Structure formats: structure tokens, C-alpha cells
Amino acid sequence: MRSAARVAIVCAALCAAACARAESLGTIGPTYPIAEQNLLDFIMARLREKERSGELQRMEDLAKARATQSIRSPKPVPGLHRAQTARTFYFDPTFTVDRNITDESGRLLFPAGMKVNPLDVVSLSKHLLFFDARDPRQVAQAKELIDVYQGRVKPILVGGSYLDLMKSWSRQVFYDQEGTLVRKLGITAVPAIVSQEGSRLRIDEVVIK
Secondary structure, three states: OHHHHHHHHHHHHHHHHHHHHHHOOOOOOOOOOOOOOOHHHHHHHHHHHHHHHOHHHHHHHHHHHHHHHHHHOOOOOOOOEEOOOOEEEEEOOOEEOOOOEEOOOOOEEEOOOOEEOHHHOOOOOOEEEEEEOOOHHHHHHHHHHHHHOOOOEEEEEEEOOHHHHHHHHOOOOEEOHHHHHHHHHOOOEEOEEEEEEOOEEEEEEOOOO
């Protein structure tokens, strides 16, 4: 017991000495204030500098011009060409439901695993006409097809300005952003017109006359 008491006393003394030394370290070397500039202040200073030089206004004008151009003439869909040979093929929109689909009251409409064809539920009310408005011959052919189908056509561009065409035709014109529809349907050449035949979509790639 006496040896254990001595060990405890020695440990306590060592801890006390260590604490005493830790409290009196003092200053080691010279100290300086933090000189790094605040990031927000730096950004604001650069913006004010660009504003004074007129560079900021030029950047804003360029951004507006690019935005306007992207709206007037969206990026054309890559990989398409003018139809050189007439081609007719079909697309089956049937898909397999990956989860139960219910109505607003919770009644089961389509169970998971069931095959569903949207055309069995909703019919295609208009023909879909894909063409490139940068090509005057395609525009003329599209106008002729719209007349043939007595206006029951939804014009969809894959290139060119849909705004200019809307003004010229005085009717709504759409754009296949990023080629989502043509890739889904397998269209590789334009003009192409899509029609419903029963539970399938018929796609005709049309040779310009």
C-alpha cells in the first residue's frame, strides 16, 4: 500500500508540474495580423474595376446576344441528313410498367410488369412533321405536306429558327430539343412525317421533289 501511495503521489506531482509548464509557454517568435484579403471584397473590387473599364457591360451584351441567338436558332440536331431515298418503317411505343400506377383515388390502373401501349389509350391527333428550316427546299416540302394533310400537322424543326418560321407561317412551330424525338423514333433523314396506324406509328422519310 505504501508503494502504491508513493506512485500516486509522484504521478500527481508530475501532472501538476506539466500543467504548470503548459501555462507558462510564453510567446514563441513574432506575430503578425492576418493579411489575406476577404474573398467577397476581392470579387467586388474586380467587378468595380471591370465596370469602370466597360468590360462588364461588354460581357453582359455578349451574354444577351448568345441567349437571344440560342432562342432564335437552337442548336441543330446532329446526325441527320436530307432524305435521298424514300423509307417507311414502324415504331411500336409499347413499354413495360416498372411500378403500379394508380389514379387519384388509389384505384390500380396498371400493375407493375404489365405491357402498355399509349396509343391504345390516347390517339395521335396530328401528324408529326420533322424537317430542317435551314434548307429552303425542306421548308417548301413541309408547307406542301401541311396543305396535303389539311393543316392536321405539327411542324417540328431539327434545325433553323422556329421563331422566324412562326412569323412567316402564322402558326405554331415546335423544336426537337437535343433530338430526343428523332432518336426515340429512329429517324435518320428529313423531312420525315409520323402518322398513327392502329397501335403503331408509321414513319415516312420523304424525298424532296
